[in-house]
Amino acid sequence: MLPELTSVLYQFGTNAAFLLLSALGLIVILGMMNIINLAHGEFMMLGAYAASFAVHRGIPFPLAIIAAFFATGLFGIVLERLVIRRFYGRELGALVTTWGISLILAQGALLLFGPYMPPIPIPGGAVSVGVYSFSVYWLILIGICVVLVAGLTLVYRATPFGLQARATMQNPTIARSLGIRTGRIYMLTFGLGAGLAGLSGALLAPTTSIAPYMGQQFVAPAFITVVVGGGANVIAGAVGSSTFLSLIETPVSLALGTFYGTMALLVMALLIIRVLPAGISSLGARLRPAIAR
């Protein structure tokens, strides 16, 4: 009994971790700036590329992941200054523009670096419980998700940046009149979101092939997680939505295959928005209006 239970828990855990990692950068940007970054998958690709570069130049994998975070974050900040900041308040315009950017990045990576990057071997071996064996790396990834969520909560709840960011999110005009440099907050938030995308890309890089169009595989899970989570409460939305969706996806994938698991995600998203148009995170705000956000 114990091995079966462990196996099911492991499946839930890895699916939830995959959804959370795919969506984290996206949902940070959406919740703070009301901008959907359609180049999100390509940011993850950039993170994986950076990690692959670093690993194959002899840098240890954990350091390579951190390098990927900063490289992609820096790239995000440059992009925000040059392009994205012109689209604040124009949701659909931002959506279309970031899509153009994603086309350029994916095809540009193909032209510059060729169709494949050297892969990163999966670190860690496997542990077995009964007849089942589990990848240590995925267990580490689940742990990293917990650390990331705790870290983000800390940043938004306990640092001056987090306070100013939450103020900007609630009411940019008043925040500005109180002396908060909202432009800088937006820039850093976009950089943080991009960096998190790069970090996730680097973390997931060993589990997949590193190629220019690898970002596409994250598009459906990431966007569905964000749609179901909603932008009302960034962290609770991401955690709640990825947990909930993995509960749906895992049994369907086990029974019918990965594609039908993803399909179930889309169907679930359509049903959820029919009931909760603003996503799962609006549930918390409805139940606890006084301490919303």
Place this chain on the structure above:
Amino acid sequence: MMRLLRLLNGPHDLGQGRAFWSGMALLAAAFLAYPAIASSFAASNVAYYLLNIPMALGLSLLWGYGGVLSFGQVAFYGIAGYTYGIVAGNFQDFAWGTAAGAVAALLAAGLSAAAFGYFVFYARVAAWIVPILTLVLALLLSTFLGLTAGYQWRVGGIQLGGYNGMTGIPALQIGGVTFQDYAFFYLVAVVVAACYIALRVWVNAHRGQVLMAIREDVLRTELLGYDVRLEQLRAFVLASVLAGVSGLLYVQWGNYITPSAIGLQQAALPVIWVAVGGRDSLLAVAISTFLLNQLSYVLSSSGNQSALVIVGGLLVAVMMFAPEGIIVGLGRARWLRALAPWRSAVGPGRPGHGE
């Protein structure tokens, strides 16, 4: 009749008056005369540049006039294409087989759009959710069709074909006419012209005005007694049927369709055509669709891999520096209008709305 003509000449598109319509008639005559001087290959290429126009016009209606953005119009393009392939392929020995295929294709596109749109629009979701969900729909449909390789994936005698797609799709046949070569060119030209005229009447008629009212202010339109959800759903279904028209023409053009015709990169293209031309002018969208298709075709047939980088860059540049679109921008520029032989009566240019 007079009422229809007045609607056709209405203010919600670029170009009004006798001189403009004479120009359009000349253009139509030029297209009709083109096969007389062109080789069958050249005519087929021009038909290809034209056949995406209905899908782009539908997106223009939805996004430019209705303020609802869809990234997944290729999904309905693909649904129509595959449905036509299945129905027409199975019944091609019957006189009415391919025509039934065309009807079934448009029905499939419309019905699937209605079912999907019901969940999206009746949920009254935020504006950014519609493009995301339609994009995911197109992506999953393309992934699914890629998985349909092998003999077990067949409908009647037709195999779906996985990544290699469906091949040997028969040409449309009505009465004694088979629409191939020059006949296909005429079919495309007539269908595209009919779509443009019908949509231009539509946007100037009451329904179109309600749609534009929703774009400007949802709450106000609702307080005037219109069901915003229904109007948006109607526009979405109409746009998707138009995407289906393009898909239908596409499968007859090449006699094949593959899942990559519905993939992520293809999904970007209609948005690019519409944004670059100017989303709230049907005429501008039709022109830019024709020109950009020609551009991508020329770039990719010369083996140039940077086609996507170029059109992506074009999209970003247009969104940054000419958000109302290049052709609409030119059409509304005062200095240019003074030179134009006709006096355009387009309302005041309103860059940036509908977002």
